[in-house]
Amino acid sequence: MHPNAAITGWGHYLPERILSNQDLEKMVATSDEWIRTRTGIQERRVAGPSETTSVMCTRAARLALDRAGLFAQDIDLIICATTTPDHLLPGTGCLVQRKLGADNAGAFDLNSACTGFLYALSVASQFIQAGTSRRVLVVAGETLSRFMNYQDRTTCVLFGDGAAAVVLEATEQQAGVLSTVLGARGDAEHILAIEAGGSARPASPDTVAAGEHFVRMQGNEIFKTAIRAMAQSSRQAVQRAGLSMSDIHRVVPHQANSRIIVATQQALKLDDSKLVVNVERYGNTGSTSVPIALAEFLDTGPIHAGDNLLMVAFGGGLTWAAAVVRWADIAQIQGQRATPLAA
Ligand SMILES: CC(C)(COP(=O)(O)OP(=O)(O)OC[C@H]1O[C@@H](n2cnc3c(N)ncnc32)[C@H](O)[C@@H]1OP(=O)(O)O)[C@@H](O)C(=O)NCCC(=O)NCCS
Structure with missing residues (x-):
């Protein structure tokens, strides 16, 4: 029987700096009222200079591993969903692997924009169901602020930065993905x-x-x-x-x-x-x-x-x-x- 892929750990990380609608009113021709009524957004987070995608992903991943009660060495695959990688090369998943010390894990990036986490969850669960992997870290991170034109009101009011991770683990339970x-x-x-x-x-x-x-x-x-x-x-x-x-x-x-x-x-x-x-x-x-x-x-x-x-x-x-x-x-x-x- 094929194992199922259950979530056993989770974590997220958000940069401290808050960019509010009122801050944006001073940067572009917009208003708190327009942003709230058209989008529901009141504020978003913006990464600091040292907070790259891999840095935030690593913080979220550590929380997910702690929650699962696992060490980084227990993970055998890392899938990193991002559209805003640290570099075009190497992949951000590899940077996360090194930062975590996940020495037994393969690592790769997956880019399908805002659906990246769910695409990665789907791939990860199939690695587990096929028996190829037992424990997969699915991590998603974005530093969208680095790709925003803060003079373009049609985009800059919408996006923010952050990271989050889950640990997926093989189980015989009728549960998981x-x-x-x-x-x-x-x-x-x-x-x-x-x-x-x-x-x-x-x-x-x-x-x-x-x-x-x-x-x-x-x-x-x-x-x-x-x-x-x-x-x-x-x-x-x-x-x-x-x-x-x-x-x-x-x-x-x-x-x-x-x-x-x-x-x-x-x-x-x-x-x-x-x-x-x-x-x-x-x-x-x-x-x-x-x-x-x-x-x-x-x-x-x-x-x-x-x-x-x-x-x-x-x-x-x-x-x-x-x-x-x-x-x-x-x-x-x-x-x-x-x-x-x-x-
Ligand atoms: C972007 C979005 C909020 C715009 O809302 P909308 O009701 O469709 O508004 P429109 O784009 O038709 O623009 C209406 C007017 O507001 C203006 N406007 C756009 N951004 C503005 C802003 N930040 N502040 C004030 N006015 C703004 C436009 O210039 C336009 O003015 P005009 O009528 O004089 O031409 C909405 O379309 C949306 O959320 N789309 C999905 C975007 C998304 O999710 N992208 C990510 C995919 S993962």
């Missing part, structure tokens, strides 16, 4: 992009002068697709898990815009009490948004073995993704660690 749904529409690549700095448009004085290394976005185009993609992929993930929406204990949506969250909630007919929302405090933290909200929810609970969580996101690419996770009896998994796992 029950289903995932991944989708993409590459023909819409132009509506959210960082155009320069890659091989198609290498960085040059011209690209820098034109601001092509900043995030550019057609927000209202994304808005329309986002609601449909979030609702459809949620329904598919719940169905693939053999459940109905009423079996879902909590929904953790991508935190891009409270209006998108509410429209998705209405499409899925969800009570307020089922939704995990923190967009007002952190804005859109890219691939990190779902796992930060998940970690905050898990820190405050309550959650019990057998509870079903639905996570759903959309992002650049365009991409969308959803996953259903049944909460495992973590104490039982920890208790069985003394027994060597079957090869």
Whole structure:
């Protein structure tokens, strides 16, 4: 029988510096009222000079390992979801591996923008179900502030920085990642992009002068697709898990815009009490948004073995993704660690 992939640890990290709507009013032609009514965002975090994506990911990962009761050497794979890596080369996952001292782990990066965590969760769970890995660290981190044009009001009010991680572990329990749904529409690549700095448009004085290394976005185009993609992929993930929406204990949506969250909630007919929302405090933290909200929810609970969580996101690419996770009896998994796992 294939093992299942259960979450046994989680953690998140947010930079201390807060950029409020009032701060942004002094930087671009915007207002607290416009930002709050159009997006629900009140403030976001901005990384300090020494807080790179790998630094924040490592802090979140240490918390996740502590929570799981594991050492870094116990991990055999690290998947790092990011669109804002420290460097184009080496991968940020490798930097996290070194910083953690996860000497027994392979490491790679995965870039699918704001859906990165859910894509990585899907990949990680399949490494475990195939028997290739026993313990996988899925970490997501973004320093989107480094790619923001703070003169462009259509983007800079929306995004923030942060990192979050989960440990996925093999279990024989009927729990863990029950289903995932991944989708993409590459023909819409132009509506959210960082155009320069890659091989198609290498960085040059011209690209820098034109601001092509900043995030550019057609927000209202994304808005329309986002609601449909979030609702459809949620329904598919719940169905693939053999459940109905009423079996879902909590929904953790991508935190891009409270209006998108509410429209998705209405499409899925969800009570307020089922939704995990923190967009007002952190804005859109890219691939990190779902796992930060998940970690905050898990820190405050309550959650019990057998509870079903639905996570759903959309992002650049365009991409969308959803996953259903049944909460495992973590104490039982920890208790069985003394027994060597079957090869
Ligand atoms: C970006 C978003 C908040 C804009 O809201 P919207 O209601 O669609 O607003 P529009 O883009 O139609 O712009 C309406 C007006 O507000 C203006 N505006 C845009 N940003 C503004 C800001 N920060 N402050 C004040 N006015 C602003 C526009 O210039 C436009 O003015 P105009 O009517 O004179 O041309 C919304 O479209 C959104 O959230 N989209 C999804 C974006 C997203 O999630 N991206 C990440 C994907 S993971």
